[in-house]
Amino acid sequence: MELEVRHLRALCAIADTGSLHRAARQLGVAQPSLSTQLRRIEQELGGALFTRERTGCRPTALGRVVLGRARPLVAEMRSLVAEARAAAADGPQLRIGSTASRALAGWLRRLRARSQEPILQMDVSANALLRMLADGQLDIAFVHEVEGSPLRIPDGLRLRVLVEREPQFVSLPTDHPAAARPVVRLAELAHDRWMVDPTVDGEWDAVHRMLRSAGLSPRILHGDYHTAASLVATGEVVTVCQPTCLSRSEMAVRRIQGDPLGVRLLLAARMQADLDSVYPDLEEAYWETARQSPGYREWLKKRGAPPERDAPMYVHVST
Structure with missing residues (x-):
């Protein structure tokens, strides 16, 4: 039996x-x-x-x-x-994993318009999402790879690069003296407290490297994105942020002079067909979001139009 x-x-x-x-x-x-x-x-x-x-x-x-x-x-x-x-x-539901991004709303909206009903799994850890993808718990993963901290890519995944290097900006209180200019020098933030999310793969090390390279050793606090935004608004801290973030009445988003910190944006899947089916919507949603951010839009303009029509960039990881 x-x-x-x-x-x-x-x-x-x-x-x-x-x-x-x-x-x-x-x-x-x-x-x-x-x-x-x-x-x-x-x-x-x-x-x-x-x-x-x-x-x-x-x-x-x-x-x-x-x-x-x-x-x-x-x-x-x-x-x-x-x-x-x-x-x-x-109908079939698409299981998407993602780190934080303002492009998500537009991407999901486009997928639904094409009758692909997505289920979203958010996680601050790109490595955790890639493991879930490799284990069959997700169909697609949209992740950020912090410069200087390569992700651990499981065997067998297919990757496509959305942005090779996205510069990271800084968010600071609107009444901060440095907020009066569109570009901030790190030296202007030497006496501020910085907040870093240590659960984001590679972010802690990357921010430390950036500050050490500028000769700075400010006080650093630990906190997630939501806590950081609240404390920036009250003048307690400054923090790195994605360039697609929007300024608010109490918080300014500014470019850092020299673009000392960047991330690579990747889309991953087990099957090439899955990757190809959702990438165009993500690309369109990302650049739509990018143009809504004045500082990032200006940064892109100085470097030419975003590569929306460029040849696709693939990375194949062999099994």
């Missing part, structure tokens, strides 16, 4: 109801049939899984071990069936 999911489901039902009679009703089978099935399972596993008492059935020590492994398998199967039924009813 080979154990199947239905056998594990029967064991869970007996344990949950505490009775062969109630478990049989729950499973929609006759009690004698369930009793016979249980005896065969116990013979296969080499020991009793339940003690039969007047008050019902209780798992034995062996039963508790088996149930500990059976329950997650049964739950996973329920999830699989539910997702499959949802996909059959609503």
Whole structure:
């Protein structure tokens, strides 16, 4: 006899109801049939899984071990069936993983317009998203690779470069003296507290390198993007940010002189067809967002139009 999911489901039902009679009703089978099935399972596993008492059935020590492994398998199967039924009813859903980007809204909107219903998984760690992609938990990953800190690319993934080097800007309070100019020198921020998110792969090291190269050793606080934005607005810190970020009444986004810090923007997938199907929408959404940021738009203008029509840039990682 080979154990199947239905056998594990029967064991869970007996344990949950505490009775062969109630478990049989729950499973929609006759009690004698369930009793016979249980005896065969116990013979296969080499020991009793339940003690039969007047008050019902209780798992034995062996039963508790088996149930500990059976329950997650049964739950996973329920999830699989539910997702499959949802996909059959609503069409295939595209599982996208992404680090933070203002281009996401436009990208998802374009995918929906083409009847590709996306499910979004956000994570500050690009390496974590790439592992999920390699493990089959995601179909696509849009990630940022911080300069000087190469990502750990699992074997077998296909990559396409969206932007080879996106300069990182700085956000600072609007009443900061340096905010009066479109380009900020790092020396002007020497006496400010900086906030860095240490959970972003490579960001801590990159910011430290940038500041050391400028001869600075400011006080550095740890915090996520949302905390950093709040503290910038109240004048507590300054922080690096993506050039697509928009200035607000209490926060200014400015270019850093010399563009000392950059990231590479990558789209990854296991299948080349998946990569090709979603890349054009991401590219269009990104450049739309880029042009909405005055500082980044000016930076791009000085370097020529963004390479929207350039030949595609592929990176293949062999298995």
